[in-house]
Amino acid sequence: MSGVLAKFMTQIRFIAGALALAFVISVATPVSAQQPSSVNPTASSVKEQQLLQELNRIQGRVSIPDRKSDVLEQPAGREWRQWHQVTLRWIGGIAILGMLALLVVFYLVRGQVKLESGFSGRKIVRFNALERFVHWLTASCFVILAISGLNITFGKPLLLPLLGPSAFSTWSELTKYSHNFLSFPFTIGVVLIFLMWIGSNIPNGNDVEWFKRGGGIIGHDHPPAGHFNAGQKMIYWIVVLGGGASAVTGYLLLFPFYGTEIAGMQLSQIIHSVVAMLFIAAMLGHIYIGTIGMEGAFEAMGEGTVDVNWAKEHHRLWLEDELARGTSTAAERSAAAARPAE
Amino acid sequence: MARMKFLCDADRCIECNACVTACKNENDVPWGINRRRVVTINDGKPGERSVSMACMHCTDAPCASVCPVDCFYTTADAVVLHSKDLCIGCGYCFYACPFGAPQYPKVGNFGSRGKMDKCTFCAGGPEADGSKEEYEKYGANRLAEGKLPLCAEMCSTKSLLAGDGDVIAQIYKERVSKRGYGSGAWGWQTAYREAIAT
Ligand code: HEM
Ligand code: SF4
Ligand code: SF4
Numbered sequence: 001m002s003g004v005l006a007k008f009m010t011q012i013r014f015i016a017g018a019l020a021l022a023f024v025i026s027v028a029t030p031v032s033a034q035q036p037s038s039v040n041p042t043a044s045s046v047k048e049q050q051l052l053q054e055l056n057r058i059q060g061r062v063s064i065p066d067r068k069s070d071v072l073e074q075p076a077g078r079e080w081r082q083w084h085q086v087t088l089r090w091i092g093g094i095a096i097l098g099m100l101a102l103l104v105v106f107y108l109v110r111g112q113v114k115l116e117s118g119f120s121g122r123k124i125v126r127f128n129a130l131e132r133f134v135h136w137l138t139a140s141c142f143v144i145l146a147i148s149g150l151n152i153t154f155g156k157p158l159l160l161p162l163l164g165p166s167a168f169s170t171w172s173e174l175t176k177y178s179h180n181f182l183s184f185p186f187t188i189g190v191v192l193i194f195l196m197w198i199g200s201n202i203p204n205g206n207d208v209e210w211f212k213r214g215g216g217i218i219g220h221d222h223p224p225a226g227h228f229n230a231g232q233k234m235i236y237w238i239v240v241l242g243g244g245a246s247a248v249t250g251y252l253l254l255f256p257f258y259g260t261e262i263a264g265m266q267l268s269q270i271i272h273s274v275v276a277m278l279f280i281a282a283m284l285g286h287i288y289i290g291t292i293g294m295e296g297a298f299e300a301m302g303e304g305t306v307d308v309n310w311a312k313e314h315h316r317l318w319l320e321d322e323l324a325r326g327t328s329t330a331a332e333r334s335a336a337a338a339r340p341a342e
Numbered sequence: 343m344a345r346m347k348f349l350c351d352a353d354r355c356i357e358c359n360a361c362v363t364a365c366k367n368e369n370d371v372p373w374g375i376n377r378r379r380v381v382t383i384n385d386g387k388p389g390e391r392s393v394s395m396a397c398m399h400c401t402d403a404p405c406a407s408v409c410p411v412d413c414f415y416t417t418a419d420a421v422v423l424h425s426k427d428l429c430i431g432c433g434y435c436f437y438a439c440p441f442g443a444p445q446y447p448k449v450g451n452f453g454s455r456g457k458m459d460k461c462t463f464c465a466g467g468p469e470a471d472g473s474k475e476e477y478e479k480y481g482a483n484r485l486a487e488g489k490l491p492l493c494a495e496m497c498s499t500k501s502l503l504a505g506d507g508d509v510i511a512q513i514y515k516e517r518v519s520k521r522g523y524g525s526g527a528w529g530w531q532t533a534y535r536e537a538i539a540t
Contacts (some may be wrong), residue, residue: 040523042353045389048528060383060393063359064376070380071442072386072395075532081404152410152498160412168410169428173454176430180452253454256433266437 018104019333048073057263078171080266084153084273092153092277099281103288113294114218115310123305124322130195132304138189138239141182146280148175153273190243193236201236206317217294217315226317235286242279246272344506345420346463346485348494349514349527350394354501357382357392361493361502363411365396368464368492369481375445377461378493391525392535394459394502396493397422397443398533405435405444419485426479431455440532463504464491511538 024112049059058072127135151159151172156297160168161260206223207230210216213223223229228236249272260268290297296310357380365371365378373421378396393460399422406414406422412430414435424435431454446455457479464484469476476483484491503510512525518524518540527538 042523042525045353045525046383046391047525049526049531051383058381058383060381061385062379062381064362064379066374066376066379069376069442070381071378072383072393073440073529073532074442075440077438077440078404078532081408084408084434084438152434156410156412165412165425165428169413169430172411176432176454180454227478253433256436256455257449261503262437262442265433269437 005059022210065071068261071262074262076263076266088153088273088277090223091274092150095277095281096284103284107288107292110217112292115295115307116220116313117309119296119307120309124308124311124319125304126306126311127218127304129304132301134189134192134196135301137185138193141186141189142183142283144178145186146283148179149276151175176279180254183247186243187247190239190247194240197228197236201233203230203233203339206230207233214287222313224316225314226321227315229315231289235282238279238282242275242282245275246279249275343418345508346399346505347507347510348396348398349503349510349530351501351503351514351517352391352393352528353523354468354499355380355392355394356499356501358498359500360496361394364476364492364496365461368484369462370477371459372447375447375459375460377443377445379440393528394493395441397463398441398529399463400440400533401535404438404440408434408438410434415468417465419465421464421465421485423460423465423467424469426457429457431457441529454460464489507534514538515540
């Protein structure tokens, strides 16, 4: 009896198994039996336009060791090109030529700021040797950085036609090396300037007054000023902040892919070049007032001393402080440094 | 004259990197530089696609526009080439290139990144066609020999096409209509300001 039952059960199991198999096949077949034309793998795949719309860039994975090559497409490069070839040139051209034009007009209209009370022949120390060294270190680096930087922006349209491709390349390579290497002494200079003169460059009430009276150079006024007047304080902060910003962005460009990738480098270049253009324009104003713009000003940074009358007119509060403190033994030094009356 | 272009059929690319290897070998490309690479998007996920990418030889090429020493030139076949004698290694072409094509022998820019190197469409450089100097600086000049770039020739699935833009666009269109799908010519809109209508 039990033998018959066992046989029956085996048959049942066989039939059940066959049915199950048939079911699986019947479910599975329609998929593999479909015509190829109705399969569209792109429907569920990543799509270029969609990826670009989401991020304006396409990034993936690469099997070569160069990880930074995993950005497949960044159409932003074309926008950066537009910026570099068109917008930046306008900004730079307007800032620099505009400032030059302004200075020429100002010189023609206002003329040099004269020392109204004339030279007394007595001198007072304004900047010591260290201060002058730091100033000229920074300034000479700045001039070369500016020329070499502007060569990158404007050299191709302005210099290349004159020099020809080969000479212009040699020149550009040279200026590029200067730009990159002089960035270090320049940065040190900016840091020293920051530390050295921060004490006398904190804005205060006198600065408001100074601005209200047009700095005394628009007109013929002499608003009171300490060691640095409000205009000079502005220059100080332009140098510190502009120098800082150009250094940070410059070093990001100098060490590509350390801390930035492509979008970061484009942004760094944009900030670097805008800051540079405005910085150059501001320094043109600074150079003007320190040389032909104001009588008796250059010697402050040239020889380190200024005429007491000059100090009286332009930095009265500073002179009073110095005299009150009796520092710099003004009289003795003035005798030693007195230059023959011309 | 032909207008040379690359086209990567992403529905066929299997990320075998044969194109990358072919390029390195044919042009004797130095260590650390890859003129061509294969980027896989959504790697390992459903719907992933791989695209082989090198210089696309763009219309109105951004690299040429931004180069401060103007060392690029476009050949009669619309291949974008450059002179390593003039390049100062500033890295600007890399910022402007939509496809990350320019490569540099030095990682840092301290002083210089070295002479830029990129895909030449196997068309060498400014030196005399097929000369030793040309080969040393830029690699093979297959175009001068009447051959197309080796990457596309070697492509095992014929995903990567190189040649006259109209011809490869036609091949791609026929493919798409035959098989019934196609994700389009990756990069064409950005590089050539035109897509392939499929
Ligand atoms: C302080 C450190 C600085 C560093 C590390 C630095 C670095 C750089 C780098 C790496 C570049 C890209 C081009 C190249 O590789 O030569 C550049 C461009 C430039 N730099 Fe500087 N720079 C610095 C300061 C300055 C300053 C102070 C000025 C302005 C006087 C300046 C003006 C420019 C200009 C105009 C460009 C070209 C912008 C363009 O057309 O793309 N840089 N700088
Ligand atoms: S892909 Fe890049 S390197 Fe090639 S032509 Fe276009 S912008 Fe220039
Ligand atoms: S790296 Fe060379 S080719 Fe590229 S923009 Fe600079 S100089 Fe021109």
